[in-house]
Amino acid sequence: MITLKGMTWDHPRGYDPLAALSREWEAKHGVWITWDRRSLQDFESYPVLDLAKAYDLVIIDHPHVGQITGEACLTPLPDAPEIAAGSLGRSYESYTWEGRQWAYPVDAAAQVQAVRPDLTAPVTTWDEVMRLADEGRVLIPLRPPHVLMSFYTLCANLGHPCQVDGAAPFVDRAGGLRALELLTALAAKVDPACFQMDPIAVLAEMAQSDRIACAPLIYGYISYSLPEATPHRVTFHDIPEAAPGAGPKGSALGGTGLAVSAFCQHPDAAIAFARHAAGPEAQAGLWASTGGQAGHRDAWVSPQVDAGAGGFYSGTLATLDTAWMRPRHDGYMPFQQEASERINAALKDGAFEAALDDLDRMFAATF
Numbered sequence: 001m002i003t004l005k006g007m008t009w010d011h012p013r014g015y016d017p018l019a020a021l022s023r024e025w026e027a028k029h030g031v032w033i034t035w036d037r038r039s040l041q042d043f044e045s046y047p048v049l050d051l052a053k054a055y056d057l058v059i060i061d062h063p064h065v066g067q068i069t070g071e072a073c074l075t076p077l078p079d080a081p082e083i084a085a086g087s088l089g090r091s092y093e094s095y096t097w098e099g100r101q102w103a104y105p106v107d108a109a110a111q112v113q114a115v116r117p118d119l120t121a122p123v124t125t126w127d128e129v130m131r132l133a134d135e136g137r138v139l140i141p142l143r144p145p146h147v148l149m150s151f152y153t154l155c156a157n158l159g160h161p162c163q164v165d166g167a168a169p170f171v172d173r174a175g176g177l178r179a180l181e182l183l184t185a186l187a188a189k190v191d192p193a194c195f196q197m198d199p200i201a202v203l204a205e206m207a208q209s210d211r212i213a214c215a216p217l218i219y220g221y222i223s224y225s226l227p228e229a230t231p232h233r234v235t236f237h238d239i240p241e242a243a244p245g246a247g248p249k250g251s252a253l254g255g256t257g258l259a260v261s262a263f264c265q266h267p268d269a270a271i272a273f274a275r276h277a278a279g280p281e282a283q284a285g286l287w288a289s290t291g292g293q294a295g296h297r298d299a300w301v302s303p304q305v306d307a308g309a310g311g312f313y314s315g316t317l318a319t320l321d322t323a324w325m326r327p328r329h330d331g332y333m334p335f336q337q338e339a340s341e342r343i344n345a346a347l348k349d350g351a352f353e354a355a356l357d358d359l360d361r362m363f364a365a366t367f
Contacts, residue, residue, distance in 0.1 A: 011221075011223070013222060013223050016290045018106075029272075048074070056270050057264075058260075062328060065102050069102065077260065078271070089108075089320050106257065106277050109253075130186065138215065144336075146199065148343055151343055154179035166364065181352070203218070206232075207232050219254050222292075248322060251319045251320075251323045253324060260274055279296070284296065284299040
């Protein structure tokens with residue numbers, strides 16, 4: 001029997017569907033796949049090279065693709081038209097680099113809006129966000145790298161997306177200043193604990209508290225939207241617009257992709273499983289039914305899958321389809337942490353011009 005080892009991230013959404021698909025795959029194909037888990041923080045920052053040396057299958061984040069290409073630690077995957085045709089916005093493209101496919105998207109995400117439906121209706125404008133914040137009813141994850149993700153989202157929604165290819169400046173000055181103004185005004189009205197909170201911490205608090213009604217920019221987690229979610233269900237919706245007429249465009253794309261290690265001793269077996277896991281049948285079937293957040297459009301547009309997910313997919317589809325893709329070049333990943341810390345400092349000291357100067361310099365140094 002062929003045995004493969006995989007590494008995913010430590011959340012039911014990241015582990016349960018892979019475990020279920022692996023059990024089914026073993027029964028049908030005689031390939032045994034075991035899965036280890038790492039924390040969300042590690043998922044966002046841990047070197048993929050180290051994981052590829054220890055595991056055959058690795059769940060990755062798309063901003064790593066430039067780095068992993070340079071390190072030659074992943075196996076390029078065959079084109080998969082059945083997966084590409086089901087891409088949510090630029091999800092499939094986000095794992096394409098230098099003409100090769102380095103992962104198949106198994107989980108699609110972007111910053112969306114989370115609300116407690118028993119406490120408020122979804123908001124559509126940033127003014128509505130601020131009115132809820134005035135009442136102490138808003139949280140937003142500001143722990144790195146999530147503060148940078150909100151900055152990215154606001155810049156793009158305002159019509160000034162950040163650069164991804166080394167062009168100067170990193171962001172149009174007027175757009176960057178306005179995004180910092182909006183974030184600072186909100187940060188001043190939320191619990192300072194937000195600076196230490198990631199999306200899971202914010203959503204856990206929303207599910208518990210009868211005070212917090214809205215998180216306007218946060219990565220969606222289907223687990224909290226399921227009809228049986230307790231103690232209180234959180235629903236997910238398109239992001240509120242930061243500029244009149246902007247709609248939900250520009251959210252910072254997230255999600256995960258399933259990659260195959262270049263050191264894998266059974267690459268054909270690993271590739272076959274990865275392609276199946278990201279394919280339309282598995283995604284709209286076992287992946288969705290075992291608590292996974294699907295990465296294929298067939299699941300997102302299925303009325304049955306959407307109903308089982310408490311309306312998660314229909315509530316956020318427009319945001320996913322118009323999401324903005326982060327930089328992916330080799331050298332970007334350290335910037336993500338450093339820029340997050342720099343923006344957090346600016347939210348506290350108000351020195352916006354100096355912060356944008358630093359971001360320009362820091363981003364240029366990544367090339």
